[in-house]
Amino acid sequence: MQMKAALFRDPSQPLTIEDVDIAAPGEQEVRVKISAAGVCHSDFRVLAGEWSATPPVVLGHEGAGVIESIGSGVTNLAPGDHVALSWTPSCGTCRYCVSGRPQLCQVAVSTAYRNVLPDGGTRIRSAAGEDVYSYLSVGSFAEYAVVPAYGAIKITGDVDPGIAALVGCAVTTGVGAAINTHPAKPSDSVLVIGAGGVGLSVVMGARLQSPGNLIVVDLAEDKLTLAEELGATHTVNAREHDVLEAVLGITNGRGVDVAYEATGRAQAVEQAYECLTPGGTAVVVGQVASGERISIDPMRMSGRELTLTGSNYGSARPSIDFQRILDMYARQLLPLDRLIGDRVALTDVNEAFARMGAGTTSGRIVVDIP
Ligand SMILES: NC(=O)c1ccc[n+]([C@@H]2O[C@H](COP(=O)([O-])OP(=O)(O)OC[C@H]3O[C@@H](n4cnc5c(N)ncnc54)[C@H](O)[C@@H]3O)[C@@H](O)[C@H]2O)c1
Ligand SMILES: [Zn+2]
Ligand SMILES: [Zn+2]
Numbered sequence: 001m002q003m004k005a006a007l008f009r010d011p012s013q014p015l016t017i018e019d020v021d022i023a024a025p026g027e028q029e030v031r032v033k034i035s036a037a038g039v040c041h042s043d044f045r046v047l048a049g050e051w052s053a054t055p056p057v058v059l060g061h062e063g064a065g066v067i068e069s070i071g072s073g074v075t076n077l078a079p080g081d082h083v084a085l086s087w088t089p090s091c092g093t094c095r096y097c098v099s100g101r102p103q104l105c106q107v108a109v110s111t112a113y114r115n116v117l118p119d120g121g122t123r124i125r126s127a128a129g130e131d132v133y134s135y136l137s138v139g140s141f142a143e144y145a146v147v148p149a150y151g152a153i154k155i156t157g158d159v160d161p162g163i164a165a166l167v168g169c170a171v172t173t174g175v176g177a178a179i180n181t182h183p184a185k186p187s188d189s190v191l192v193i194g195a196g197g198v199g200l201s202v203v204m205g206a207r208l209q210s211p212g213n214l215i216v217v218d219l220a221e222d223k224l225t226l227a228e229e230l231g232a233t234h235t236v237n238a239r240e241h242d243v244l245e246a247v248l249g250i251t252n253g254r255g256v257d258v259a260y261e262a263t264g265r266a267q268a269v270e271q272a273y274e275c276l277t278p279g280g281t282a283v284v285v286g287q288v289a290s291g292e293r294i295s296i297d298p299m300r301m302s303g304r305e306l307t308l309t310g311s312n313y314g315s316a317r318p319s320i321d322f323q324r325i326l327d328m329y330a331r332q333l334l335p336l337d338r339l340i341g342d343r344v345a346l347t348d349v350n351e352a353f354a355r356m357g358a359g360t361t362s363g364r365i366v367v368d369i370p
Helices: 041-047 106-110 161-167 170-181 197-207 221-229 243-250 266-274 298-303 318-330 346-358
Strands: 002-008 016-022 029-038 062-070 082-085 131-134 144-148 152-154 190-193 214-218 234-237 256-261 276-284 307-310 340-345 364-368
Touching: 002 346, 016 144, 016 346, 029 082, 029 161, 041 346, 062 144, 062 161, 082 161, 131 144, 152 318, 161 170, 161 318, 161 340, 161 364, 170 197, 170 318, 190 197, 190 266, 197 214, 197 221, 197 256, 214 221, 214 243, 221 234, 234 243, 243 266, 256 266, 266 276, 340 346, 346 364
Parallel strands: 190 214, 190 256, 214 234, 256 276, 276 307, 340 364
Antiparallel strands: 002 016, 029 062, 029 144, 029 364, 062 082, 082 152
C-alpha cells in the first residue's frame, strides 16, 4: 500500500515527506491508520544528530489511530479498534516483563530501540527500494504504521486522537514517573525541572499525590504559567534565578523531598539532585544527548541518604496504564487536553521541530493525520 511518511535521512536536515510502500502486517503484527502524532523531544534528539539512528527512518513515536488490518495470530485486536501506540512493545515473556516491569523489556531493547520489528525486519520501502525503519517500532509521522500487536494498546471511550497520542509517550512518561516510579508522599515538597510535554505531565501526576510545595522550573514564562494553571504552587525561571537558591528559599532552607528532572540536560539532573533534602530522591526522566555525563558528590549521597534513580516510560505497564490514565482524564483528575498546543498537518512537521529547537513551543504540538 502506498502512503505518505516523514523520513529522517540526515542529521540536521529537515524530514522529507515521501511516498513510500507499507506492507501488510505479518504474524503478530497489526497495521494502524494513524490519526494523530505528538512531537516529542526524543524525536528531536535523532533529528539533531544527538542520538544515532540508521536512516532512513519514519520518525514519531507518540501516536494513536485505528486498526486497519491484522496479521496472523492476532487475537486481541480487530479492524476498527482504537489504539494508542507503545514505544516499548513488551514481549510478555522476558524476565523483566514477567517480573512486572515491561518498560524494561529485553526484546523491545534489542528490536524497537533499534527501530526494527521483533523479527529484525522493516515493513516500509522507499520509492528507491530502500528499507525504511520505524522509530521505536512506531513511526507515527506517517499515514499508516505496521507495529507489533503487543505495541498497539486498545483504548475505549470517545477520546480525541491527539490526547490518545500523547498518552503514548509524554503523558505516560511524566504521570507515570510521579505515580509509579517514585510517588511523593502527601505534603512532601516536590520539584519538577522542565515544563515541556513530559514535565507538565509530571506536574499533573505529582498533584495527585497532594504535595505541600510543587515547584516548577523552566526557561520560558508561558510554560511556567501553564504549570501554575496545572497545580504548581511556585515557579522559577532558571534564566533569571539560581535554582538551588530559589528552592531553598521556598522550602525554608530544607530542599525538596522529591525532584523530577524532565529537560534531558545533564546540568538539570545535577540541579535536581542538589535541591534534595536529606533522605530525598531525584528521579531522572529526561534523556540526555549521547555521551553526556553528570557529576555528583558521593559523600553527600551517603551522608544525607540521597537517592538518584531513573524512570523509563513512567515505569508504566502500557497495556494497563494507557486506559487507566485515560480514565483519570475522563474523571477530570488529569486535564490532559491542557497539554496540547498547536495542531499541524504532516507537511508542517519540520516547522514543529524548528519551534521545539528554538524553545518557542507552547504546549505539545500534535500532528493531525486525517
Ligand atoms: N524517560 C523516558 O521514558 C522519556 C520519554 C519521553 C521523553 N523523555 C525525555 O524527556 C525530556 C523532555 O521531553 P519533552 O518532550 O517534554 O521536551 P520539551 O522540549 O517539550 O520540553 C523540555 C522543557 O525543558 C525546558 N528546559 C530546557 N533546558 C532547561 C533548563 N536548563 N532548566 C529548566 N528548564 C529547561 C524547556 O524550556 C522545555 O520547556 C527529553 O529529554 C526527552 O528525551 C524521556
Ligand atoms: Zn517521547
Ligand atoms: Zn519482555
